[in-house]
Amino acid sequence: xxxxxxxxxxxxxxxxxxxxxxxxxxxxxxxxxxxxxxxxxxxxxxxxxxxxxxxxxxxxxxxxxxxxxxxxxxxxxxxxxxxxxxxxxxxxxxxxxxxxxxxxxxxxxxxxxx
Amino acid sequence: xxxxxxxxxxxxxxxxxxxxxxxxxxxxxxxxxxxxxxxxxxxxxxxxxxxxxxxxxxxxxxxxxxxxxxxxxxxxxxxxxxxxxxxxxxxxxxxxxxxxxxxxxxxxxxxxxxx
Numbered sequence: 001x002x003x004x005x006x007x008x009x010x011x012x013x014x015x016x017x018x019x020x021x022x023x024x025x026x027x028x029x030x031x032x033x034x035x036x037x038x039x040x041x042x043x044x045x046x047x048x049x050x051x052x053x054x055x056x057x058x059x060x061x062x063x064x065x066x067x068x069x070x071x072x073x074x075x076x077x078x079x080x081x082x083x084x085x086x087x088x089x090x091x092x093x094x095x096x097x098x099x100x101x102x103x104x105x106x107x108x109x110x111x112x113x114x
Numbered sequence: 115x116x117x118x119x120x121x122x123x124x125x126x127x128x129x130x131x132x133x134x135x136x137x138x139x140x141x142x143x144x145x146x147x148x149x150x151x152x153x154x155x156x157x158x159x160x161x162x163x164x165x166x167x168x169x170x171x172x173x174x175x176x177x178x179x180x181x182x183x184x185x186x187x188x189x190x191x192x193x194x195x196x197x198x199x200x201x202x203x204x205x206x207x208x209x210x211x212x213x214x215x216x217x218x219x220x221x222x223x224x225x226x227x228x229x
Contacts, residue, residue: 034217043118043205044157046217089157101147101170102218106156 003027004092006105014113019077021108023090026071032093033066034102035075037086044089048075077110085112120206120221127228132194135224138187139208147218148181148191149205157205163189196228 005024013019021035031052036044050057050064050073057064063076077084087109091102119138127133139146148160161171166183174181178197183189193200203225207218 036217036220041222043207043220043222045220049217101159101162103159104149104157 002105003103004090004105006088006090006108008108009106010109010111012111012113013080015082016079019075019080019084019110019112021075021077021088021090021110023073023075023105024071025073025092027092027094028068028071029094030092033064033073034091034093035062035064036089036091036104038089038107039086047088080110080112082112082114085110118206118208118219118221120204120224122224123222125224125226127196127226129197129228130195131228132192133196133200133226133228135191135204135206135226137189137191137206137221139189139206140219141187143208143210143219145209145211145218146183146189147207147209148189149207149220151203151205151223160191193226196226198228201227 003026032049034049035047037047038044048059048062048064050066055066061077065074073090087107089104089107091104093102118140121136125133144165147162149157150160151157158173160173161181162169163183166186179193181191203223205220205223207220209218
């Protein structure tokens with residue numbers, strides 16, 4: 001039973017446009033939400049996070065939105081650049097210890113078209 | 115800091131052989147995690163350590179898998195005997211905290227192929 005779902009295995013976006021990656025989770029006890037980026041033959045790298053007390057966190061071109069009532073998380077990248085082409089994983093954490101470390105979605109492969 | 119260092123980068127072995135994967139976490143990080151990535155299951159947590167002590171190994175798939183952390187700067191994940199279905203990319207990660215709100219730092223992974 002997947003606790004974190006990324007329903008789009010891949011997403012293609014034109015350079016300069018907005019990329020929107022989505023993630024759904026099942027457990028309302030999760031209180032930290034993160035996005036990781038992974039290039040081929042490398043480990044995932046931390047991109048941005050948000051705690052459950054917020055609904056938006058921005059860092060340069062990256063913004064994460066949290067909708068707790070819908071148990072939905074999204075990552076917006078604007079404008080999209082060729083170097084953003086990678087696999088993006090969302091991850092969730094329960095600081096109360098109810099979950100084991102970070103639980104990851106299966107990832108969305110973002111392809112930025114020139 | 116050189117980050118989390120994993121070795122080897124690639125390992126090809128025959129079914130039934132013992133495989134040992136190695137990890138050096140970032141100095142000062144109290145938590146170390148072993149994850150496995152497959153196409154079917156994505157990134158799954160196998161085991162994690164806090165201050166060198168194994169805390170939760172419920173993700174370890176079978177008794178064939180074992181992990182140790184003899185000191186703060188070294189951990190191993192061993193598979194004995196290995197099977198083709200163990201083929202995957204194995205990642206080690208370290209962190210200051212358990213909850214991940216600061217993010218985990220991952221190594222580059224070990225791609226294991228069991229033939």
